[in-house]
Amino acid sequence: MKKYILLVALLTIAGCKNKSNKDTNGKLKVVTTTTMITDMVQNIGGDVVEIQGLMGSGVDPHLYKASEGDVSKLFNADLVIYGGLHLEGKLVEIFEKMESQGKKTVAVADAIDKSELISSEFFASNYDPHIWFNIGFWKKITLHTTEILKEQDPEHANIFEKNGAAYIQKLDALETEIRQIIETLPADKRILVTAHDAFNYFGNAYGFEVMGLQGISTATEAGVQDVQELSNFIIEKKIKAIFVESSVPRRTIEALQSSVNSKGHDVIIGGSLYSDALGNKGTAEGTYVGMFLYNVNTIVNALK
Structure with a gap:
């Protein structure tokens, strides 16, 4: 019922809010x-x-529901930028309604060629939406977003161009640094076990085998069989640490840890990783660069 009310609100507001608010x-x-x-x-x-x-x-963007206040923000905006690939699963209908009413909405995933995406039979879009864990993808997305902003606000195109180029340089430096950190971890120890499959792009880009207890979307629940199969894998590979995620309840990984320990293999929780959201605003982890560095340092230190 609430969803219906929100969609009706969208249509009502859209009829009244078709001009730019920039002025x-x-x-x-x-x-x-x-x-x-x-x-x-x-x-x-x-x-x-x-x-x-x-x-x-x-x-958790997979489970996020728009409030009436969010609807007002969306329809008072000149531009809406979202992830795409059904990352914001419960907002998809809202974005579609906005587009049909002439509001400019941009999915950053459109910057990445579909051939580079990881497909999944377990997710609604058929593609893994966690594309920010490949820094190379994030550079493409930065360039794409820079062009969108230039189109929407030509008066400040030079500023967007300059800022976008500076951010790309930060991302270049980040990628160099994290590769150096990863090189300190022996290749046979680069196995990352987390609460859900958010790190597959990270694994592909930086040489980790990645296993998640839940599926790509946190809307799915891990069953007893999933826990048993993954615990056997951890024992077989002699993995010493597994990881919780900031946007996923701890209980899923704690259940996995208990299963492994009950079979005579000692596995620790190596730390909490940022997966679907950054850290608190005003902290290093509250930025993309700081989040990425924190995650890599946490993973490497725990698996060494």
């Missing part, structure tokens, strides 16, 4: 979904863009 304060109004996207757009847009992020630290 109210001279800034392009952009609404973003996940914290990773918000951070990227802030780096590109700087002070000339007004950004509102819907999701905060620790929020």
Whole structure:
């Protein structure tokens, strides 16, 4: 019922809000979904863009539901930037309604060729949406977003171009640093076991075998058989650490740890990784660069 009311609200607001709001304060109004996207757009847009992020630290985008306040933000925006590939599963209908009403919405996943994506029979879009864990993809997305902002606000195109280039340099430096850190971990120890399959792009890009207890979407639940199969894998591979995630309840990994330990193999929880959201605003982990460095250091230190 609530979903129906929201969609009706969308149609009502859309009929009244078809012109740009930029002239109210001279800034392009952009609404973003996940914290990773918000951070990227802030780096590109700087002070000339007004950004509102819907999701905060620790929020799971797979399960996120729009509030009436969110609907108002979306339809007062000049531009909406979201992940795509059904990452924000419960917002898909809203984005589709907005597009049909002439609102500019952009899925950052459109910057990546489908041939480079990881397909999955277990996820609605048939593609893994966790594309931010490949820094090379994030560079393409940064370039794509820079062009979108330039199109929407040509007056500040030079600023977007300059800021986007500076952010790409940060990402280049990040990739160099994390590869150096990973090189300190022997290849046979590069097996990452987490709460759900958020790290497959990371594994492909940086040489890790990745196993998740839940599926690609946290909307799925791990069963007893999943726990047993993964615990046997951990014992077979002599894995010493597994990881929880900031946006997924600890109980799933704790159940896995208990199963492994009950079979005589000691496995620790090596730390909490940021998967579907950044850390708290104002901290190093509250930025994409800081989050990535934190995750890699946590993984490598625990698996050594």
